[in-house]
Amino acid sequence: MKDRNPVPPPHPARDVTEHVGYRLKRSAAALRGAMDKALREHGLTVPQYACLELLDEQPGLSNAELARGAFVTRQSMNVVLRGLQEAGLVARPSTTDHGRALPAHLTEEGRDRLDAARNAVYAIERQMIDAIPPRRLTALLADLDRMTEALGG
Amino acid sequence: MKDRNPVPPPHPARDVTEHVGYRLKRSAAALRGAMDKALREHGLTVPQYACLELLDEQPGLSNAELARGAFVTRQSMNVVLRGLQEAGLVARPSTTDHGRALPAHLTEEGRDRLDAARNAVYAIERQMIDAIPPRRLTALLADLDRMTEALGG
DNA sequence: GCTCGTATGTCAAAATACTGACATGAAAGA
DNA sequence: TCTTTCATGTCAGTATTTTGACATACGAGC
Numbered sequence: 001m002k003d004r005n006p007v008p009p010p011h012p013a014r015d016v017t018e019h020v021g022y023r024l025k026r027s028a029a030a031l032r033g034a035m036d037k038a039l040r041e042h043g044l045t046v047p048q049y050a051c052l053e054l055l056d057e058q059p060g061l062s063n064a065e066l067a068r069g070a071f072v073t074r075q076s077m078n079v080v081l082r083g084l085q086e087a088g089l090v091a092r093p094s095t096t097d098h099g100r101a102l103p104a105h106l107t108e109e110g111r112d113r114l115d116a117a118r119n120a121v122y123a124i125e126r127q128m129i130d131a132i133p134p135r136r137l138t139a140l141l142a143d144l145d146r147m148t149e150a151l152g153g
Numbered sequence: 154m155k156d157r158n159p160v161p162p163p164h165p166a167r168d169v170t171e172h173v174g175y176r177l178k179r180s181a182a183a184l185r186g187a188m189d190k191a192l193r194e195h196g197l198t199v200p201q202y203a204c205l206e207l208l209d210e211q212p213g214l215s216n217a218e219l220a221r222g223a224f225v226t227r228q229s230m231n232v233v234l235r236g237l238q239e240a241g242l243v244a245r246p247s248t249t250d251h252g253r254a255l256p257a258h259l260t261e262e263g264r265d266r267l268d269a270a271r272n273a274v275y276a277i278e279r280q281m282i283d284a285i286p287p288r289r290l291t292a293l294l295a296d297l298d299r300m301t302e303a304l305g306g
Numbered sequence: 307g308c309t310c311g312t313a314t315g316t317c318a319a320a321a322t323a324c325t326g327a328c329a330t331g332a333a334a335g336a
Numbered sequence: 337t338c339t340t341t342c343a344t345g346t347c348a349g350t351a352t353t354t355t356g357a358c359a360t361a362c363g364a365g366c
Contacts, residue, residue, distance in 0.1 A: 101314060102314090151280060151281065228324070
């Protein structure tokens, strides 16, 4: 019978639910759930919304760039992009004169749909912000960034 | 031609990458990626690891309880649980004398595998913790909790 | 010119997760 | 007791995401 190998926890915690990773995942899951629900009324999924938002800010992004911006693989974003094109929200040329990357951009309808959905998403963002002391918002963002960078994200 | 409907952002931000939701998702994605990579060497997926960790701490949890603890649906956890049972890491009675919930528990091999994988996961946890000022760790956890609760998570 | 390395778009297949649905078991209330 | 309500386990189907692979296109270095 082998002995168990008790690993000292990274910080004082009585159980896994007190670990940073667990809390982070829980918050992300709550956010995802709230966004799923809110965006469903606008006929959009979370990756679709993320794609529209990125394109609104940076028209001409390629599929690979959108994938990195939305934290999914190129292949997943490709599927998302096809759906958005089929829905008439995004347009993309079939060829390009330089390189392989095909620059995507929003259509008029895409912008309208994004504007409508943004209200719902911003309401969620506000819920999160209002839940924490205003003084700590910048610190929170900075800490999230530091963790992300430490993980090579 | 319709006018666009500019929605005032929830807090001063030049672009979406400065929104709380975006940062949160990015951190969670980085964590997920790091855990995926680390756990692959131990032949485990993230949901599988989460399941083992929950069962180590609370033996006898049912499928539904594990699902809630790992932030997935009952159906998804059912697949995970089947895989772990097939791999001999988890055991579950086929019947029970009271109720429908079937209490799961780790096997000897399951505990060994968990102990091995925990080292890798704790190293990641430590990377995150070391990246932020020690004084802010408690505040960070509290803020994450407040956001989660605000979102009904 | 040529090769090597890197980045991109896309196809195919598998893995993973979800929604919808149904039957079972237990607790609470009329 | 009977009914209602709720939680659970599980099946089926669908949707989503990932891994693996390949061809293409550019730039750096020789």
